[in-house]
Amino acid sequence: MVAACLKPGASISALALSQGMNPNVVHRWLREYERQGLHDVNAMGASQSKASALVGEFVPLPLLTTASKNKTTTIEVELRKGDLYLNVRWPADLSAEFATWAAALLR
Numbered sequence: 001m002v003a004a005c006l007k008p009g010a011s012i013s014a015l016a017l018s019q020g021m022n023p024n025v026v027h028r029w030l031r032e033y034e035r036q037g038l039h040d041v042n043a044m045g046a047s048q049s050k051a052s053a054l055v056g057e058f059v060p061l062p063l064l065t066t067a068s069k070n071k072t073t074t075i076e077v078e079l080r081k082g083d084l085y086l087n088v089r090w091p092a093d094l095s096a097e098f099a100t101w102a103a104a105l106l107r
Contacts, residue, residue: 001026002033081106 001019005012005026012030016023073092079085079102090098 002029005030077102079106 001015001021004010004015012026013023016026075088075090075092075095075098077088077090077098079088088098088102
């Protein structure tokens with residue numbers, strides 16, 4: 001994309017939009033190329049970023065959960081049908097059973 005934009009008479013906006021991209025992103029790539037030599041324009045096919053070499057390899061991180069293993073996460077639902085008004089707390093691991101119960105109640 002950067003190489004195509006550097007050609008004489010190229011419209012950056014037209015090229016970006018033809019690829020479904022925001023022209024501002026391509027303008028940023030051009031600035032990065034001009035300032036730091038990023039986005040190799042001699043690469044075959046899609047441009048490759050020299051910045052990716054600086055970042056290093058992917059490092060998986062454990063997901064943090066808000067619920068501790070000792071606590072049961074609950075579903076909290078407010079149900080209304082006519083004069084019936086219920087606030088229900090139900091264990092999240094039994095959500096399928098809650099759906100069956102609530103459907104039968106609201107029929």
